[in-house]
Amino acid sequence: MDAEFYTKLAAPAQTKIVLLVLDGLGGLPAEPGGKTELETAHTPNLDRLAAQSKLGLSQPAGPGVTVGSGPGHLALFGYDPIHYEIGRGALEALGVDFELGADDLAARGNFCTVDAQGCVTDRRAGRLPTEISRSLAEKLRTIRVPGVTFFVEPVKEHRFAFVARAEGLGDALSESDPLKTGVPTLPVRALNPESERAAAYVNAFIEQARLLLAKDSPANMITLRGFNKLPVLPSFSERYGLHAASIAVNGMYRGVSKLAGMDVVPLCGETIEAEFTTLEKYWQEYDFFYLHVKKTDTCGESGDFMGKAAVIEEVDRQIPRLMALQPDVVIVGGDHSSPAVLRSHSWHPVPTLLYSPYVLPDLIETFGERACARGSLGVFPATHILPLALANARRISKYGA
Amino acid sequence: MDAEFYTKLAAPAQTKIVLLVLDGLGGLPAEPGGKTELETAHTPNLDRLAAQSKLGLSQPAGPGVTVGSGPGHLALFGYDPIHYEIGRGALEALGVDFELGADDLAARGNFCTVDAQGCVTDRRAGRLPTEISRSLAEKLRTIRVPGVTFFVEPVKEHRFAFVARAEGLGDALSESDPLKTGVPTLPVRALNPESERAAAYVNAFIEQARLLLAKDSPANMITLRGFNKLPVLPSFSERYGLHAASIAVNGMYRGVSKLAGMDVVPLCGETIEAEFTTLEKYWQEYDFFYLHVKKTDTCGESGDFMGKAAVIEEVDRQIPRLMALQPDVVIVGGDHSSPAVLRSHSWHPVPTLLYSPYVLPDLIETFGERACARGSLGVFPATHILPLALANARRISKYGA
Numbered sequence: 001m002d003a004e005f006y007t008k009l010a011a012p013a014q015t016k017i018v019l020l021v022l023d024g025l026g027g028l029p030a031e032p033g034g035k036t037e038l039e040t041a042h043t044p045n046l047d048r049l050a051a052q053s054k055l056g057l058s059q060p061a062g063p064g065v066t067v068g069s070g071p072g073h074l075a076l077f078g079y080d081p082i083h084y085e086i087g088r089g090a091l092e093a094l095g096v097d098f099e100l101g102a103d104d105l106a107a108r109g110n111f112c113t114v115d116a117q118g119c120v121t122d123r124r125a126g127r128l129p130t131e132i133s134r135s136l137a138e139k140l141r142t143i144r145v146p147g148v149t150f151f152v153e154p155v156k157e158h159r160f161a162f163v164a165r166a167e168g169l170g171d172a173l174s175e176s177d178p179l180k181t182g183v184p185t186l187p188v189r190a191l192n193p194e195s196e197r198a199a200a201y202v203n204a205f206i207e208q209a210r211l212l213l214a215k216d217s218p219a220n221m222i223t224l225r226g227f228n229k230l231p232v233l234p235s236f237s238e239r240y241g242l243h244a245a246s247i248a249v250n251g252m253y254r255g256v257s258k259l260a261g262m263d264v265v266p267l268c269g270e271t272i273e274a275e276f277t278t279l280e281k282y283w284q285e286y287d288f289f290y291l292h293v294k295k296t297d298t299c300g301e302s303g304d305f306m307g308k309a310a311v312i313e314e315v316d317r318q319i320p321r322l323m324a325l326q327p328d329v330v331i332v333g334g335d336h337s338s339p340a341v342l343r344s345h346s347w348h349p350v351p352t353l354l355y356s357p358y359v360l361p362d363l364i365e366t367f368g369e370r371a372c373a374r375g376s377l378g379v380f381p382a383t384h385i386l387p388l389a390l391a392n393a394r395r396i397s398k399y400g401a
Numbered sequence: 402m403d404a405e406f407y408t409k410l411a412a413p414a415q416t417k418i419v420l421l422v423l424d425g426l427g428g429l430p431a432e433p434g435g436k437t438e439l440e441t442a443h444t445p446n447l448d449r450l451a452a453q454s455k456l457g458l459s460q461p462a463g464p465g466v467t468v469g470s471g472p473g474h475l476a477l478f479g480y481d482p483i484h485y486e487i488g489r490g491a492l493e494a495l496g497v498d499f500e501l502g503a504d505d506l507a508a509r510g511n512f513c514t515v516d517a518q519g520c521v522t523d524r525r526a527g528r529l530p531t532e533i534s535r536s537l538a539e540k541l542r543t544i545r546v547p548g549v550t551f552f553v554e555p556v557k558e559h560r561f562a563f564v565a566r567a568e569g570l571g572d573a574l575s576e577s578d579p580l581k582t583g584v585p586t587l588p589v590r591a592l593n594p595e596s597e598r599a600a601a602y603v604n605a606f607i608e609q610a611r612l613l614l615a616k617d618s619p620a621n622m623i624t625l626r627g628f629n630k631l632p633v634l635p636s637f638s639e640r641y642g643l644h645a646a647s648i649a650v651n652g653m654y655r656g657v658s659k660l661a662g663m664d665v666v667p668l669c670g671e672t673i674e675a676e677f678t679t680l681e682k683y684w685q686e687y688d689f690f691y692l693h694v695k696k697t698d699t700c701g702e703s704g705d706f707m708g709k710a711a712v713i714e715e716v717d718r719q720i721p722r723l724m725a726l727q728p729d730v731v732i733v734g735g736d737h738s739s740p741a742v743l744r745s746h747s748w749h750p751v752p753t754l755l756y757s758p759y760v761l762p763d764l765i766e767t768f769g770e771r772a773c774a775r776g777s778l779g780v781f782p783a784t785h786i787l788p789l790a791l792a793n794a795r796r797i798s799k800y801g802a
Contacts, residue, residue, distance in 0.1 A: 002463075005483060009466065052433070360429055360437065360749065360770055376458065376774035384464040391465030391748040398746055399462055400469035400486070 003078060003239060006387050006396065010240045015328035015393040017242070018279070018289045019385075021076060022315060023069065023253075024297030024338025026057075026350040026369060030305050037296075037305055037340060038351055039368040041312040045319035046332065046353070050367040053330075054359045056377020057349035057369070058385060060336055066347040069297075072335030073256045077236055077290075078386035086259065087171075087228030093161040094258050095251025096153045100230050105169045105198055108226045109152070109160040110177065111136060111219035118184045118221075123177065124158040125219040133158060136219055143208045148201045155251050162224055164202060170195030175225035176206060185223050202227070235261030240390060245285070247278045248292035257290050272311075276318040283325050300338025301345075308340050329392045330355040331385055332367070349379050356392035404479060404640060407788050407797065411641045416729035416794040418643070419680070419690045420786075422477060423716060424470065424654075425698030425739025427458075427751040427770060431706050438697075438706055438741060439752055440769040442713040446720035447733065447754070451768035454731075455760045457778020458750035458770070459786060461737055467748040470698075473736030474657045478637055478691075479787035487660065488572075488629030494562040495659050496652020497554045501631050506570045506599055509627045510553070510561040511578065512537060512620035519585045519622075524578065525559040526620040534559060537620055544609045549602045556652055563625055565603060571596030576626035577607060586624050603628075636662030641791060646686070648679045649693035658691050673712075677719040684726050701739025702746075709741055730793045731756040732786055733768070750780050757793035 027037035060067040060075040061082055070091055071081030089106035100106060111133060113122040128136075133154045140152040140160075151163040172191035178184070188206070190199035202224065209222045237244055238261065246257030246264045254264045263286070268277040275291055282289070293315055299308035322330065333352035336345050351372040362375045373379075390396050428438035461468040461476040462483055471492055472482030490507035501507060512534060514523040529537075534555045541553040541561075552564040573592035579585070589607070591600040603625065614621045638645055639662065647658030647665045655665045664687070669678040676692055683690070694716055700709035723731065734753035737746050752773040765772045774780075791797050 002483070005463070006465075357433075358429065358743070358747075358749075360774075362774060363771060374775075376780060378779045380464075380780075387463070387465035389465075391467070396465055396467065396748065398467045398469055400472035400482070400489075 003080075003234070006390070007239050009396045009399060010390070011395055011397040012241055013393060013395045015395065016283075016287050016289070017329040017389050017393050018291065018322060018327045018331070019076065019389070020291050020293075020315075020322070020330065020332045021073070022293045022296045022312065022332070022334050024300040024336060024345065025334030026337025026339065026346070026348045027300065027308065028339035028341045028348070030341055036369050037300070037308040038312055039370065041309040041316065043312060043316040043367060045316045046367040047365060049319060049323070049330070049332070049355055050353050050371065051363070051365050052361050053353045053355040054377050055362050055364055055367070055372040055375025056352050057372050057379045058333055058352045058382040059349045059379055060382045064347050066345050067336050068345065069252050069335055070256055072382070073253065075382035076333065076335055076385055077257070077260045078239070078383055079233065079260070080383060084231055084233055086231050086256070088226030089162070089228045090230050091252050091255040091259070092155060092159070092226070093153065093163055094255030095253070096155055096161050098151065098153050098161055098163060100163065101165070102230065103165055103167055103169065105164045105171050105227060105229055107162040107202075107224040109162040110223045111158045111160070112185070112221050112223050113218040114185070114221040120178060120181045120183060120185060120221075122218060123181065123223070128158045128219050130154065130156055132219065133160065136213065136216060139212050140209055140222075143205055143212070145201055145204045145208075150205055158219070164198065164205070166201065169198040169201075169229070171198065171227050171229045173199055173202065173227040175223070175227070177223035177225040185221060188224065233259050237261045240386070240395065242288040243286050244288035244290065245282050246290045246292075247275050248290070249275070250292070250294050253292040253294070262288075262290060272314050272318060276321050280321065280325065296334070297338045300340050301343055303340050303343040305340035328356060329389045331389055333385065350382070352377065352385065354385070354388055354392070358392050404635070407479075407791070408640050410797045410800055411791070412796055412798040413642055414794060414796045416796065417684075417688050417690070418730040418790050418794050419692065419723060419728045419732070420477065420790070421692050421694070421716075421723070421731065421733045422474070423694045423697045423713065423733070423735050425701040425737060425746065426735030427738025427740065427747070427749045428701065428709065429740035429742045429749070431742055437770050438701070438709040439713055440771065442710040442717070444713060444717040444768060446717045447768040448766060450720060450724070450731070450733070450756055451754050451772065452764070452766050453762050454754045454756040455778050456763050456765055456768070456773040456776025457753050458773050458780045459734055459753045459783040460750045460780055461783045465748050467746050468737050469746065470653050470736055471657055473783070474654065476783035477734065477736055477786055478658070478661045479640070479784055480634065480661070481784060485632055485634055487632050487657070489627030490563070490629045491631050492653050492656040492660075493556060493560070493627070494554065494564055495656030496654070497556055497562050499552065499554050499562060499564060501564065502566070503631065504566055504568055504570070506565045506572050506628060506630055508563045508625040510563040511624045512559045512561070513586070513622050513624050514619040515586070515622040521579060521582045521584060521586060521622075523619060524582060524624070529559045529620050531555065531557055533620065534561060537614065537617060540613050541610055541623070544606055544613070546602055546605045551606055559620070565599065565606070567602065570599040570602075570630070572599065572628050572630045574600055574603065574628040576624070576628070578624035578626040586622060589625065634660050638662045641787070641796065643689040644687050645689035645691065646683050647691045647693075648676050649691070650676070651693070651695050654693040654695070663691060673715050673719060677722050681722065681726065697735070698739045701741050702744055704741050704744040706741035729757060730790045732790055734786065751783070753778065753786065755786070755789055755793070759793050
């Protein structure tokens with residue numbers, strides 16, 4: 001997929017495309033010979049849609065590669081996820097609408113609990129209520145270090161976005177989160193000479209934070225990880241001439257879609273139903289809609305097989321509302337697999353459905369991993385999804401005579 | 402597909418390969434849930450061949466890309482159609498057997514009708530009979546401009562090939578065809594400094610043509626488009642050691658096969674039946690045969706669903722004659738899809754059949770889009786067709802020890 005080639009062929013049209021992403025959609029049977037979460041779920045509406053669609057299994061970043069949500073989404077948005085590497089820090093800041101600039105070094109922050117010896121006892125400070133997190137962030141904003149400006153933005157529960165702004169900061173830094181309990185947080189180290197000044201600033205910030213929060217049990221310390229600066233991503237809209245809206249509850253997904261040049265529209269609520277209401281509300285204003293459902297992945301990662309199936313059923317009940325809008329192209333897929341049995345993201349290719357009046361249906365009557373494995377899209381790179389959607393939306397002009 | 406790699410492995414053999422191209426073969430159902438043109442056609446002979454073949458869907462230039470016949474054929478001939486970009490002008494001139502050279506700037510010409518104000522009223526001058534076109538071309542040949550030599554070759558109906566010969570002409574020129582009626586023809590503009598001299602020559606030609614044709618209603622003006630010079634294409638024969646014959650009625654296809662180094666053999670007639678007679682006639686002389694059927698595409702582009710199915714049936718009736726020649730390898734496919742329902746070329750991958758005594762048949766009993774979607778070739782790049790044909794013809798030697 002050479003994006004420049006497609007950019008040259010992009011043509012305007014009055015059509016509308018919906019990219020419905022069920023995070024971590026792909027799964028595995030709970031026991032040998034069984035059905036996956038998606039195969040278990042009762043999905044009459046998705047099945048009906050599948051029968052009118054082409055099916056396949058999408059691969060975000062090559063065979064055997066388990067991706068995070070960032071690369072998984074970049075692939076769905078048509079960007080080569082190996083070429084465009086985006087760190088979590090940048091995404092976290094973008095996700096809370098922070099205006100990240102070229103001089104900004106971002107990181108993902110956690111409030112955590114440490115004991116008298118400074119050893120971590122809870123990496124998430126008991127999943128601190130967001131309101132408390134907010135007031136602690138106010139405290140952190142008072143930190144001053146000469147030569148640099150810090151920004152702290154609460155995200156959700158124990159999480160916050162951290163940004164250090166100064167000219168010429170490097171972003172090759174080790175993380176302060178030890179990723180386990182019973183050990184102290186780590187000093188941040190520069191992994192190249194250009195990042196030494198950044199490491200000094202960040203360590204100064206962490207030291208002041210330790211003193212400021214000392215009495216704030218359980219959130220008496222912070223960790224920072226995923227340091228990075230913003231990569232330059234060609235705008236999704238400019239590339240393909242699409243006016244694109246992003247409908248997503250969680251920061252990460254709001255962030256990556258904003259990075260791709262989509263408008264992150266205000267939500268009518270945080271439920272799946274409310275996301276579809278948001279879709280209806282903005283239907284006239286945009287021609288590309290990215291709608292993200294998080295809970296499939298949350299259930300997958302926590303090993304909740306039936307919970308994941310239930311979330312899929314919840315999405316299935318919204319499909320008639322989506323189809324009532326008469327979209328020209330619908331893609332239902334995921335950014336990666338998250339089988340409940342693995343309690344984590346996985347490398348399994350992701351069930352994907354491509355609907356449009358111009359696809360030749362595969363005549364397969366269900367939506368599921370095995371159904372998609374028989375689909376004519378085969379196992380295909382996730383970066384192909386956007387070109388196929390554009391073609392079916394009549395937004396790609398002919399190449400050559 | 403790295404052509405150089407295959408060139409290194411090419412080995413001689415006494416085998417014969419037939420590449421049967423049904424232009425615009427792929428289709429779509431006329432109504433939801435229906436059959437495509439190919440699925441509708443009664444094709445007992447192609448079905449019997451399919452049962453002994455591998456099936457798949459070929460993609461000329463990547464997912465979602467609709468190609469013109471030029472790139473579509475380059476891919477079938479094993480050339481990367483994105484790397485080798487050929488303009489229509491060069492193909493048009495080649496198609497009428499004009500000996501295009503390195504100093505030649507070619508374009509596709511149309512006789513058209515303009516009103517008293519110079520506005521185009523018919524872009525094709527009522528699809529002028531070819532004989533009239535021929536005598537008008539004679540008139541245009543009298544045009545003289547110092548420093549350049551012009552050539553005008555009638556093609557068919559209102560179409561002619563235009564060539565300007567002079568050293569160092571650029572070919573970055575805008576087109577004079579406004580592509581709609583009710584507006585004047587456009588002056589040709591140089592799109593870079595190197596093409597300014599060419600633009601001046603071409604505009605001088607057009608101006609003289611306007612005066613010469615003023616009284617020749619309905620063909621009282623010309624348009625020129627698709628300006629380009631010949632790209633350098635490595636010879637198909639040299640690349641693979643094949644002595645190749647091209648059997649095609651229309652200029653475009655004669656042109657592109659000649660460009661690839663095939664001999665465009667004289668036809669026994671212009672019907673599909675006559676093309677197969679031509680195949681029989683030259684069977685002993687060549688070891689690779691490209692046989693092109695145009696009418697599938699013509700019907701697709703004009704929205705004639707049943708007409709397209711009938712052309713496929715006409716081809717089907719010739720298959721026993723083809724198989725009686727005992728070819729070692731047969732490919733039946735297309736350069737792109739042209740669903741009647743879309744009345745145009747489309748991005749849909751193209752049904753393809755690969756027959757040889759050495760393929761492991763897919764055991765699918767019909768030839769059609771859905772049958773090919775289940776075939777073991779899957780959705781595959783059209784550039785893979787030639788290497789697969791060569792391998793099955795025992796014309797590729799082992800790589801490595």
